[in-house]
Amino acid sequence: MSKEKTTTSIDLPWAVFQTDATGKLLNGSPKARDLMQFWRTTDLSTIIRAIEWNGPLNWEQLVQKEVPEVGYYKYYDSKSVIHWFRFSLQFQNADPFISVEDITSRKMANDLSNLACEAANVGSWELDFLRNQLSWSDTVREIHEVPKDYEPQLDTAIEFYKAGYHRDKIREVVSLCIETGEPYDGELIIVTAKGNEKWVRAIGHSEIVNGVCTRMYGTFQDIDRQKKAEIERHRLSERMQVAVQSAKVGLWDLDIVNNVVHWDDVMYDLYDLKRDEFAGDFDAWEKTVHPDDKKEALINVEKAISGEQEFNTVFRIISGKGDIRYITGKGEVFRNTKGEPIRMIGANIDITKIKRNESRLRELLEITEKQNQSLLNFAHIVSHNLRSNSSNLGLLTSMFKAGKMPVDKAVEMIQVSADRLEQTITDLNEVVHIKTKDKHQAPLGFRQILLEVMEGINGTWSSADAKLDLNIDADLRVYGVKSYIESVIHNMLTNALKYSKTDTPLKLSVYAETTYEEARVYFKDNGRGIDLEKHKDKIFGMYKTFHGNPDAKGIGLFLSQNQMESMGGKITVESQPNEGTTFCLHFKRQA
């Protein structure tokens, strides 16, 4: 090439400058001239002095020693936008040749990725097998907590991994990567130069040329905080799960928008349903709720969704096995930014045992009260029915002895008193029998029993011109003892007849209603009625009569009540004097 230092053209399709030792432009390609215009200068040397060279040498030294070098030039255009140029210095016959490349867009991308790497604590490393050299980026050094000028060694770098599983693992995957080219990506613990344990994510790739690995490179990321948080969260959630499972807390999740209910395993246990037995929507849950509690449970859900009150309630369910369970349910409604409910999450706990104990306690209390009442009744019988007859007998005999009473009269009265004593003892025996015998209970057809009883008293019934309006389904079953039910029905029918009005023939309606647990049979008459305000406590008492009726013995209702109670039911009454009486027999529907 000519040594003539004149400005001529170089016919190359990229930007190339030929300068003298001072950096003055001698020659340039058309693209190079365009660049001069872009930089708005005619003096290339001012630009050359602004270049930041990669190495320690400046322009004069580079030219003097003829060292090829790469440098960068930052130019602000008229709108203060930065442009980056890469200058590559070469020498040809001692003349500097500079090729220039606009790297603005590449530089920006690189900067961003560096920034991203820094922010994510991602470093990079490279292992050159040809030169046997390992190099780390600054971030990798920081992660290892080594000085900035630390030079890693191939054989010791792996020693940073924690001895045992972590070091063995990295050896294994690196060997595999070298031998087969299989990249790796693992989360492992290192021990830093300062002795701190850290979780890192190590990614490695290899380049294999002709079956020989020439180079490995990869990234190295500090994931200690995330990993420890994740481990802690995992540990907490495991602990929570253990707690939740052992406490038998069922968790549910209702997607309000799409009507999807998701249950955890415990919920299926609590409701005793198999996965295919629960359709997974709101209706499917609603179906499990006890009919008597459904209305309130639904209201409570609605109120929670509308935000009126928290969902915190107790309801009964019918489990897959058919038994009744008490559930306490709590829940929280989640809303979108518009405040519309979208989701409800909550927990269920089975509190049947607690409830059972509660009601057992209450039942025990009731039984105790009732037995106490029975004892009082017994005391009363002893004091009145037995004593009044025995005192009559005492009076009679003393009068007879004193000759103040004729024999025939005395005998007649002694006979009546003896009969009364006999009757009292028979009644007592019957009461004791109910109390002590544990009879076998079974579901029984009520209508059939009633018809059988009716047959026995048909005579008196028709002669009194009484009417029975029987409204009981043939399939109504009640749980009890047949002989007791017969006795109670007999008592209901004869009582109605006995206490009918003198001027109006008896009309007795018998009808039933059922709840899930109870069958209630009503006996509604148009008879004389009872003043319950006066006699409420006494109506089912022994030897209590209310009408001054000579047939009244005061034993019937007392026996009926005892029989109903021994079958797990009860008897209640409503009445208005002169308007009639309604007795209600409450039977259990199952054991």
Place this chain on the structure above:
Amino acid sequence: MSNTTHYFNRVAIIDDDFIFRNVFEMLLNAENFSEKILHFDHSALALDFFKTNPPAEEIPELLFLDINMPVLDGWQFLEEYLELSPSPRVPVVMMSSSIDQQDLEKAKSYQDQLLAYIPKPPTESDLQTIVALFRKGETA
């Protein structure tokens, strides 16, 4: 007791037990207790009798009242009778075979309204006590 004169002209027995009423009447007669003896076989009938404002000569001078009766027991009768505030008020002798503690305590609380509380069966000496108490009340 004298065989010729009676202590009372007219007394009433309110008791649902006809055996007791009959035997007690015999005892009263044997003791010449009263010229006339009225029977009420339950307390509502006795109450009806007082409500009809009977002439003075038909009103008994003494009531023997049983506790245990249907419809209105002795205590309920006593309450309603006192509410009628008849003038003059007829002294009441409560009679019962009850050994119920409640009845005994109730009798005590009605002490001022009762002439006496006599356990069944009544004896001759009970009748003498009643006569004595009645006279004491008249002179007081």
